[in-house]
Amino acid sequence: MVSETLALTWYDAIFDRHSTRNYDGRPVPDGLLDALAPLLSGFAPLCEGARAVIVADSASEVFTGLVGPVGKITAPPVALAFIADTSHPHYQVATGYLGEGIVLEATSMGLATCWVSGSFRRNEAERRVTLAASEKVMALTPLGFPASSETFGAKAIRTAASAHKRKPLSSIVSGLPQKDWPPGCGEALEAARLAPSALNRQPWQFNVGEERVTISTSGLDPFPIAPVKLDCGIAMLHFEIAAKANGLRGEWRMSDKAPQVAEFVFTHSSL
Ligand SMILES: Cc1cc2nc3c(=O)[nH]c(=O)nc-3n(C[C@H](O)[C@H](O)[C@H](O)COP(=O)(O)O)c2cc1C
Structure with missing residues (x-):
């Protein structure tokens, strides 16, 4: 952490x-x-x-x-x-x-x-x-x-403005409705949404559950020079630091259930 x-x-x-x-x-x-x-x-x-x-x-x-x-x-x-x-x-x-x-x-x-x-x-x-x-x-x-x-x-x-475009949260997050997200989770997802990615492809999907948020790769991985899991590692850091800055406690655990990459398991005291 x-x-x-x-x-x-x-x-x-x-x-x-x-x-x-x-x-x-x-x-x-x-x-x-x-x-x-x-x-x-x-x-x-x-x-x-x-x-x-x-x-x-x-x-x-x-x-x-x-x-x-x-x-x-x-x-x-x-x-x-x-x-x-x-x-x-x-x-x-x-x-x-x-x-x-x-x-x-x-x-x-x-x-x-x-x-x-x-x-x-x-x-x-x-x-x-x-x-x-x-x-x-x-x-x-x-x-x-x-x-x-x-x-x-x-x-x-102008170039930077279009390069900065990101998918809306609604298209990259599933699971619990926003009103049921734990405090700090919205800020953490927003920080992950802003992560840079190769070709600005934003190849991630998040699922919010009662006990954890999972990150999975979305789409294919056609460019071996820029693997989508590298992009996910960037988004995971953004999520973690925003979680910490906004009082959501937990930590990332790597997953072996592809396309899932990892899960951010909430520490009990934050629920
Ligand atoms: C893993 C990775 C590889 C990238 N490779 C290139 C690259 O080869 N050439 C380049 O000009 N930009 C590259 N970029 C920059 C992205 O195009 C840029 O991050 C994206 O368009 C979002 O814009 P922003 O970083 O200004 O928010 C890369 C970004 C990431 C995260």
Whole structure:
């Protein structure tokens, strides 16, 4: 479980975070990188199976200029590589959960980020980190300060507005009617709804019961480079920190009943 202090900081960051693809090239102060360092090896048991590494060596060369509405990542001074240990049974969820904690911490420091699992050069990324035989780079984020075109450009604002679109809660939540949800559950589901996902596909479904909330994958998993369980790991972190910030006690337990991914079991005192 994420500590109370981290949860409160990261809860605010959920509402501030958005993907930034154009950077102004300014270096990230060492003090900020040092402050991120303790999180890189994990901050909670669910991070087991994943770790992150700072890539400071010509980070911009790692990203490709993929065509499409999402565009190219330009001029990031630094990147973070999210590394999965594929021998771990839950490495995909772990990578999403760990990576998003670091992304939210960076957001709270005023740094911009963008999850990237498709538009990067694997050989360039893996050449810059040391990997064990069972490890691979699953995703990266650039890290830095946004270019002024990102901050003020009307086009960028329009693009961001549509990229930020999310499915309504009514289409991703089933189970108990909202009036019977325990206190804090609505806020936790709303935070999960805002989670970033590859191609903004939001491949999750939640079911609210008397004792637990389950998360399942929805739809197919056609892109092995961006597994839907990684997205679910991100949404699980959002749910957990919003639950903690809003007084809903409980913890995630992994599930082996696909398409169910995990269940957030309420601690009795919160009912
Ligand atoms: C696992 C993952 C992989 C992603 N891969 C890419 C990518 O390869 N290229 C890219 O430009 N954006 C990528 N994104 C960013 C998403 O497009 C973005 O999060 C989504 O559109 C929602 O927008 P927001 O992050 O601004 O809320 C990825 C996001 C996630 C969570």
